[in-house]
Amino acid sequence: xxxxxxxxxxxxxxxxxxxxxxxxxxxxxxxxxxxxxxxxxxxxxxxxxxxxxxxxxxxxxxxxxxxxxxxxxxxxxxxxxxxxxxxxxxxxxxxxxxxxxxxxxxxxxxxxxxxxxxxxxxxxxxxxxxxxxxxxxxxxxxxxxxxxxxxxxxxxxxxxxxxxxxxxxxxxxxxxxxxxxxxxxxxxxxxxxxxxxxxxxxxxxxxxxxxxxxxxxxxxxxxxxxxxxxxxxxxxxxxxxxxxxxxxxxxxxxxxxxxxxxxxxxxxxxxxxxxxxxxxxxx
Ligand code: ATP
Numbered sequence: 001x002x003x004x005x006x007x008x009x010x011x012x013x014x015x016x017x018x019x020x021x022x023x024x025x026x027x028x029x030x031x032x033x034x035x036x037x038x039x040x041x042x043x044x045x046x047x048x049x050x051x052x053x054x055x056x057x058x059x060x061x062x063x064x065x066x067x068x069x070x071x072x073x074x075x076x077x078x079x080x081x082x083x084x085x086x087x088x089x090x091x092x093x094x095x096x097x098x099x100x101x102x103x104x105x106x107x108x109x110x111x112x113x114x115x116x117x118x119x120x121x122x123x124x125x126x127x128x129x130x131x132x133x134x135x136x137x138x139x140x141x142x143x144x145x146x147x148x149x150x151x152x153x154x155x156x157x158x159x160x161x162x163x164x165x166x167x168x169x170x171x172x173x174x175x176x177x178x179x180x181x182x183x184x185x186x187x188x189x190x191x192x193x194x195x196x197x198x199x200x201x202x203x204x205x206x207x208x209x210x211x212x213x214x215x216x217x218x219x220x221x222x223x224x225x226x227x228x229x230x231x232x233x234x235x236x237x238x239x240x241x242x243x244x245x246x247x248x249x250x251x252x253x254x255x256x257x258x259x260x261x262x263x264x265x266x267x268x269x270x271x272x273x274x275x276x277x278x279x280x281x282x283x
Pocket of ligand 1: 100
């Protein structure tokens with residue numbers, strides 16, 4: 001095989017709590033990660049030496065800071081394989097949006113190089129390489145729905161929560177996850193999110209109770225800076241979302257729906273305020 005083409009799916013956080021700052025500087029989190037069918041496409045072509053990265057989206061870095069570059073390095077270090085690759089990233093997932101587009105691209109590249117070069121690395125080995133690249137990468141390899149703890153790498157798969165209607169609304173400002181963590185005041189979070197209860201709703205397939213009780217503590221940092229996020233959440237609920245919160249460190253807001261007609265009406269309304277509104281489904 002000298003070429004593989006793979007889908008690279010984004011994620012939302014069905015809730016996100018930040019517990020405390022650890023001695024190593026990372027934050028301990030408690031979250032539910034959900035893969036969605038909004039996706040980039042990654043094409044990997046074998047070549048003799050070196051890496052070349054191309055993308056249709058001009059904001060994507062083309063050098064060593066791209067997470068797919070790090071994926072290639074991880075695979076080379078782990079297996080000793082001495083081959084190059086030409087990577088094409090067709091971007092649809094908005095950049096720095098809380099949807100883990102870059103992490104998903106790294107996860108897809110790890111899986112794709114494993115196939116391209118017949119390396120026979122297990123999913124577990126790929127996930128171990130993934131965490132060296134970023135906290136969300138192991139989940140992007142695992143996919144589906146999962147409870148994530150630690151820095152996001154301690155994963156417990158949950159029952160399938162696929163085919164639920166999701167509306168995504170992205171205000172077009174990139175937000176750095178690192179900066180949100182820097183500005184979060186953990187003492188100001190008085191109510192911890194009852195993640196175990198939310199997991200129970202997922203296991204029972206109770207979309208409505210899950211949606212009504214979702215929360216994201218990072219909104220405390222991001223909403224005061226971008227009040228439009230609160231406005232989008234309000235519109236989502238007004239137009240029939242069962243619940244609506246920000247995903248990850250933002251700024252993307254999502255709403256969960258159980259009615260297609262309401263979802264389309266809500267999309268139309270949101271498009272009066274912002275450009276990037278996407279309909280997708282959970283995987
Ligand atoms: P997360 O939810 O994991 O924090 P995000 O969706 O907020 O991720 P990304 O789009 O993954 O953010 O990437 C944030 C930054 O990482 C981008 O602004 C870009 O400079 C850099 N980056 C590195 N590799 C990639 C990639 N393959 N695709 C997109 N951005 C990348």
